[in-house]
Amino acid sequence: MDAIVEMTKSRDPEQYEFHQAVKEVVESVKPVLDRNPEYRQQAVLERITEPERVVMFRVPWMADSGQVKVNRGFRVEMNSAIGPYKGGLRFHPSVNLGIIKFLAFEQVFKNSLTTLAMGGGKGGSDFDPKGKSDNEVMRFCQSFMAELFRHIGANTDVPAGDIGVGAREIGYLFGMYKKIKNEFTGVLTGKSLNWGGSLIRPEATGYGVVYFAAEMMQTRDETLEGKTCLVSGSGNVAQFTTQKILDLGGKVVTLSDSAGYIYDEKGIDRDKLAFVMELKNLRRGRIYEYADKYPEAVYTPVDPNLDYNPLWNHPAQCAMPCATQNEINEKDANNLLKNGVYLVSEGANMPSTPEAVDIFIDNTILYGPGKAANAGGVAVSGLEMAQNSMRLSWPRDEVDDRLKQIMHSIHKTCVDAATSYGQSGNYVAGANIAGFVKVVNAMLDQGLV
Numbered sequence: 079m080d081a082i083v084e085m086t087k088s089r090d091p092e093q094y095e096f097h098q099a100v101k102e103v104v105e106s107v108k109p110v111l112d113r114n115p116e117y118r119q120q121a122v123l124e125r126i127t128e129p130e131r132v133v134m135f136r137v138p139w140m141a142d143s144g145q146v147k148v149n150r151g152f153r154v155e156m157n158s159a160i161g162p163y164k165g166g167l168r169f170h171p172s173v174n175l176g177i178i179k180f181l182a183f184e185q186v187f188k189n190s191l192t193t194l195a196m197g198g199g200k201g202g203s204d205f206d207p208k209g210k211s212d213n214e215v216m217r218f219c220q221s222f223m224a225e226l227f228r229h230i231g232a233n234t235d236v237p238a239g240d241i242g243v244g245a246r247e248i249g250y251l252f253g254m255y256k257k258i259k260n261e262f263t264g265v266l267t268g269k270s271l272n273w274g275g276s277l278i279r280p281e282a283t284g285y286g287v288v289y290f291a292a293e294m295m296q297t298r299d300e301t302l303e304g305k306t307c308l309v310s311g312s313g314n315v316a317q318f319t320t321q322k323i324l325d326l327g328g329k330v331v332t333l334s335d336s337a338g339y340i341y342d343e344k345g346i347d348r349d350k351l352a353f354v355m356e357l358k359n360l361r362r363g364r365i366y367e368y369a370d371k372y373p374e375a376v377y378t379p380v381d382p383n384l385d386y387n388p389l390w391n392h393p394a395q396c397a398m399p400c401a402t403q404n405e406i407n408e409k410d411a412n413n414l415l416k417n418g419v420y421l422v423s424e425g426a427n428m429p430s431t432p433e434a435v436d437i438f439i440d441n442t443i444l445y446g447p448g449k450a451a452n453a454g455g456v457a458v459s460g461l462e463m464a465q466n467s468m469r470l471s472w473p474r475d476e477v478d479d480r481l482k483q484i485m486h487s488i489h490k491t492c493v494d495a496a497t498s499y500g501q502s503g504n505y506v507a508g509a510n511i512a513g514f515v516k517v518v519n520a521m522l523d524q525g526l527v
């Protein structure tokens with residue numbers, strides 16, 4: 079098993095996040111390989127850690143000033159054993175091949191857990207939409223799609239949003255795809271409602287994170303009612319995580335962006351959340367404005383000299399990291415426990431470092447890893463694909479009920495898989511084992527391809 083991790087490191091030494099994601103899965107599935115010797119003979123780990131296809135391309139576009147800019151585009155088609163590649167596009171200056179590969183790898187297991195027929199992929203660009211005009215974003219998206227279109231399709235690879243890619247970007251991307259291909263298909267998910275989107279898709283990741291948290295609470299005969307929650311981020315996932323926590327009677331006291339965070343001890347109520355949504359989604363402003371509007375809140379800018387994030391150092395019972403990878407380190411994990419947190423449900427992908435994960439597991443808190451807890455987003459994307467194929471739109475309640483059912487089923491699958499391998503209560507082991515076994519068995523059924 080160590081050799082697999084070493085191989086991924088020596089092949090691509092700079093892809094740190096990918097190594098991290100591979101190491102976690104490989105460690106979890108060791109007992110599965112011990113129980114199924116044919117998996118080793120069939121080199122399933124070597125196969126599952128190597129993308130089926132990687133596409134990298136130049137994205138030239140023109141700024142409003144007339145200056146030509148060039149960004150790099152990526153699409154990693156990781157695994158199509160159980161369905162067309164499926165996974166979001168991330169536009170953020172930190173994007174590189176290692177980050178897209180880690181996200182694509184995680185996506186394979188996540189999609190497998192949803193019970194829907196979706197393989198795993200991910201893509202994006204180092205383009206930063208922040209501070210760009212709508213026209214600049216449109217020109218960038220059109221140039222990005224002018225290359226991506228040849229690699230995707232409703233039955234081949236179906237991208238969606240992620241950091242920096244929301245309804246506006248999906249609209250521009252879809253428009254260009256439709257123009258080039260002259261066809262109106264469900265090639266992207268996260269579309270607007272009046273041209274093929276699904277009700278509940280914008281809400282799905284955040285709602286799912288909270289449904290998963292509620293399932294974990296239920297194992298201890300508890301609910302989220304009256305619980306104080308620390309939420310990071312202030313984008314799509316953070317907003318709807320906050321909304322669903324309010325629905326279930328909990329209180330959210332923090333939100334953040336990459337420049338800092340706000341702490342509102344009284345709680346972010348529905349009016350305050352509406353302000354955040356308007357601030358972030360329409361005005362594309364910064365979270366410090368929350369503290370200008372609501373003086374009872376305290377804004378703390380990011381301090382690059384700190385080796386911990388003070389957001390995770392407030393009294394609470396629950397934490398929902400919804401910003402980005404590795405945002406909770408060892409010190410943050412200890413601070414969370416010290417402050418009374420005993421449930422972590424991850425909205426972001428891989429937001430906890432391996433050291434932080436070990437602390438959560440060693441202390442037997444309720445820890446739902448991203449690939450299980452945030453799978454609601456891709457699950458409803460799968461439902462959007464189904465509705466597009468039938469040219470139908472399901473009502474809001476129907477999609478929400480299906481989402482709830484899927485999160486319940488993912489939770490049960492994780493619990494059962496962990497228990498059957500003697501690791502009761504370990505959702506990391508459960509998610510990795512269950513996601514892995516389904517994909518690997520499909521790969522073996524389909525021969526050496």
Ligand code: NDP
Binds near residue numbers: 283311313334452
């Ligand atoms: P958004 O772009 O809507 O929001 C991202 C939020 O995280 C913003 O508040 C952003 O702040 C903050 N953020 C981004 N990068 C950093 C960073 N390096 N350091 C600190 N803060 C940062 O993205 P989403 O809400 O869609 O995605 C958030 C997380 O959820 C990601 O990890 C994504 O992969 C994951 N996810 C998303 C799904 C979806 O359906 N959208 C599905 C499953 C997982 P700022 O504005 O300053 O950049």
